[in-house]
Amino acid sequence: AQSVTQLDSQVPVFEEAPVELRCNYSSSVSVYLFWYVQYPNQGLQLLLKYLSGSTLVESINGFEAEFNKSQTSFHLRKPSVHISDTAEYFCAVSSNTGNQFYFGTGTSLTVIP
């Protein structure tokens, strides 16, 4: 079985400052990793994903995440946040052998003007 831990439930950060949202997972098999974003009163949208290959993956709006197998982490980073990045961010993991998909408990990112 897999599980996901998001260590920070709330992260306030000033506009144009860098941010890191932490995600750790546990699994006994190979996994696929995802970050989803949920803007207020909307459904979840895929932000980026790691399936294989390069351990650094990027999104179109400046976020990036690095898969670190030794530390079982998939932290999300952005060098300079905007007000529009205010949202709930969910880390998720799925197994490449099963049909389970696990979400973390979410991190609420608030960008302060």
Added chain:
Amino acid sequence: DTAVSQTPKYLVTQMGNDKSIKCEQNLGHDTMYWYKQDSKKFLKIMFSYNNKELIINETVPNRFSPKSPDKAHLNLHINSLELGDSAVYFCASSSRASGFVGEQYFGPGTRLTVT
């Protein structure tokens, strides 16, 4: 062109009533899901169907019954509604063609309020 749609968007009802939420996807996906998101934003998977077959059935009260008439639809029926059922319910879909549960596409959610 809405990829995953849910109806209704808001649902307010009294305890003890029976209600249904409908979900449709036009992405050609073969797998659909129902999630419950509580007031603390915690997401819990409830059910998953692959090609109309139930593949995930988490521990939820049997008052909740999913129905998949075809691959593009997954409806959720709830009997004898309770206050604790108040939440936002999300439908999602994905393709298992590549052999794993990959990228999921979510609907806009249905906010259920039980009074």
